[in-house]
Amino acid sequence: MSRNQNRSKMDKIVSLAKRRGYIFQSSEIYGGLSSCYDYGPLGVELRKNIKETWWNDIVTSRENVVGMDSSILMHPKVWEASGHVENFTDPLVDCKQCKNRFRLDKGVHKFKCTNCNMKFHIKEGQIGGRKKYRECFDDLTASEPESYVNSTCPRCGKEESIILDKVACPKCGAADLTDPKQFNLMFKTHYGASEDSAHRIYLRPETAQGIFVNFANVSNAARAKLPFGIAQIGKAFRNEVTTRNFIFRSREFEQMELEFFVRPDASEKWHKEWIESRLEWYKKIGINEKNLQLREHGSDELAHYAKACVDVEYKFPFGWAELEGIADRQTYDLQQHIDHSGNKLTYYDQEQEEHIVPAVVESSAGVDRTMLTVLADAYWEDEANDRVVLSLSPQMAPIKAAVFPLVNREKMPEVARDIFEDLKGHLPVEYDDSGSIGRRYRRQDEAGTPFCITVDSQTLEDGTVTIRERDSLEQVRINKEHALQEIRDRIN
């Protein structure tokens, strides 16, 4: 497909999502808030179904995985231990000339002496400049740039005479830079009514740390034995530099994370198992496997704590993109919290008769990305029948069935309403008697409803109704008393 066609497919999904009540832009009446989205009546059902199938697959159906739900606000030291504070405090600048962005300390720092006008610069940790000036230094290996400010000039010997003249772009050499900016992906807020910095805390940028800090609590309470996992679904917040592609990357999002604790020597084996298991899950919720692939991180893109990481990717209209990362994090996380908190987050291995720090295999998936995947994968245009269809798997579909009277005459609406009333306590269903029957079928097709039950004149005679399947348009007659069971059977 060409780019134009790809783009228009995303546009169509966005507009369908709004029209049918899946996804709205946040704060729309005030002009919208960038990258934040609200989920409407169908959206919230779809999200619930995604989360339920995940939870069922990861927690309920496994003996050795338990769930938890930690608070979004946590002690600030959690993020010092995890590395989230430290890794994102470097000031960054942009070169106005070549648009390069770099850490300020990576810029070319140009110094000069206010007394003798000696000049030198620091680039990539080396002192540079004219030969006659370089010779004034015993060693050309540079210290931190800040340490030269107000230092003694090595040429004329005058104290406190060196000043920082300018900082230039290491790429193009221009000294035309923006003011340094602090980039930290964590949202900051104040804890308590007082706004002094002592009470600064963060909205969690991932749910995983809530699991790690509860490692001892949960493993004791659950009497867990290795290998075992702790799972959590919850919101996380990141001040992303760029947000793009509808709900794909947003600043507020929901994660489904599993931290699976294993003996360190077994992490590789479990990493492989979870990769398979997670890929299967996406197929199970109805994603076309041709649109799924695994991608292993190269050593250059691995996070500092991870030994290996494999992404599950989906072929979106805008290209292949990451749905989930499955990482072998080794003992990094628990060890960091052991070091920072002083608590013994270890496991006593009965067989080896020793305390060990378990390694962890993490599966980190996004609810919102899964939702976009489900919608994009289900969307198609049935030109033969002139309709737009969301072929959601019955398990994912927000509305499982709709009930119609074929026409609004005789007793058909009453009979149809009775069937609807019987179903509605058990399944999400809709009743509709407006317009023509064809219009009502189309409406449900677009919303992704897999089944439509129609009451016609034969129903009044023998108590049977038609049940129509969304994708094939096939209809069969069943006894109206069996409608609930029939739909349940077809969902599973």
Added chain:
RNA sequence: GCGAGUGUAGUUCAAUGGUAGAACCUCAGCUUCCCAAGCUGAUGACGAGGGUUCGAUUCCCUUCACUCGCUCCA
């Protein structure tokens, strides 16, 4: 964050320096015995804030949002 582009009913599009039309959707009624039929009627928009002007949806500025390309993505 930088550069380019785009903002008119729910959606897709018109028109205009004198405050806006349509189609589809939605709603109500009639009709309709199985796939967006028909008839009648109704609701509904110039993203926001300034400026120029007698008058701005239209021109200018700012801002917000979206799209694309960079950049970023523990």
